[in-house]
Amino acid sequence: MDESQIKPGHWIVLLPASGMMLFVVFYIIAALYYPGGSMVSPKYPGFDFKNNYLCDLMDDYAINGAVNSSSLYARIAFGLLCLSLMLLWYLLPKLFNTKKRVLMLMRLSGMVSMVTALFLASGIHDLITRISGILGILALIILCMELLYEDFRKLAVFGALSLFMILINFYIYESGSALYLLPLVQKFTFLSCITFFFLLNISLYQKLKNP
Numbered sequence: 001m002d003e004s005q006i007k008p009g010h011w012i013v014l015l016p017a018s019g020m021m022l023f024v025v026f027y028i029i030a031a032l033y034y035p036g037g038s039m040v041s042p043k044y045p046g047f048d049f050k051n052n053y054l055c056d057l058m059d060d061y062a063i064n065g066a067v068n069s070s071s072l073y074a075r076i077a078f079g080l081l082c083l084s085l086m087l088l089w090y091l092l093p094k095l096f097n098t099k100k101r102v103l104m105l106m107r108l109s110g111m112v113s114m115v116t117a118l119f120l121a122s123g124i125h126d127l128i129t130r131i132s133g134i135l136g137i138l139a140l141i142i143l144c145m146e147l148l149y150e151d152f153r154k155l156a157v158f159g160a161l162s163l164f165m166i167l168i169n170f171y172i173y174e175s176g177s178a179l180y181l182l183p184l185v186q187k188f189t190f191l192s193c194i195t196f197f198f199l200l201n202i203s204l205y206q207k208l209k210n211p
Contacts, residue, residue, distance in 0.1 A: 010208050013091060017201040019084025020194050026077030030057045033070040037063030040180070053183050054190065058121045075121060081194075086114040088201055089139065095204045096150055102142055110139035133170060137163065155200060162196045165189040 031047040038044055038051035042063055047056075047070075052063075057074035061067060089110030093103040113135035120128050140163045147156035169189050172182045 010205070012087075013205045013208055014201065016084040016088035016091075017198050017205075019080045019087075020198050020201075023077045023081040023084070024194070026073050026080065027054070027057070030070040030073035030077060033073060035062040035064055035066035035068060035070075037065070038183075039063065049184075049187070051183050053186060055120060055125065078120065079118065082114045082118045085197060086111050088197060088204075089114065091204060092143065092200070095152075095200075095207055096146055098150070100146075103146065106139045106142040106146070109135045109142070113139060129173070133166070137166060137170075140166070152203065155196070155203060158192075158196045158199065162189070162192045165192050 034047040034052070034057055036043070036045045036047075038048045038056070040051040041048065044051070044064075054074075056063065057068070057070045058078065059068050060071060062070075089107055092110070093099070093107055096103060113132045116128055116132040116135065120132070122128065140159060144156050144159040144163060147153075147159060165185070166189055169182070169185055172178055172185060
């Protein structure tokens with residue numbers, strides 16, 4: 001089946017993948033504009049890949065006290081990511097042949113998780129992180145189980161790896177154990193999750209293109 005045979009509107013399915021790529025671009029720009037400072041080295045010039053958190057880029061003021069010129073780019077990036085994943089969670093039930101009620105729970109949990117995450121730059125960061133994280137974990141567990149059930153084994157393994165990385169983040173964040181590792185773990189978790197959701201989006205597009 002060639003490209004011209006894709007049903008009208010199926011190009012919308014690729015919007016999440018496009019949004020994820022734009023997220024990466026805008027976050028790189030934000031990192032380049034970050035004035036500097038981390039909890040480990042408050043006077044560090046610029047963005048420290050090892051010690052800065054991704055959410056540092058969204059704050060109004062950098063840790064070194066300067067006005068954070070990267071915040072606009074970071075907030076645009078994060079907004080694009082949340083909206084992209086919200087759309088993807090809405091579309092994902094179409095990937096599966098069987099229609100189960102649990103897929104609606106997955107869709108709802110995933111979408112509410114992303115809506116909640118949009119408020120991460122507010123003054124209740126910890127509460128937002130917990131609510132969004134718990135809902136996202138629930139959606140991911142259901143997703144991985146359904147991927148395995150319908151023989152998307154490689155995607156299921158990749159999803160389980162991403163879920164494991166998220167759980168490690170939560171453990172470090174809540175326990176305070178090895179907290180110095182969290183900025184690095186956070187970045188590798190984002191990389192794993194974005195790659196997983198990107199591949200998931202491509203698989204969904206191919207499924208709709210060649211039903």
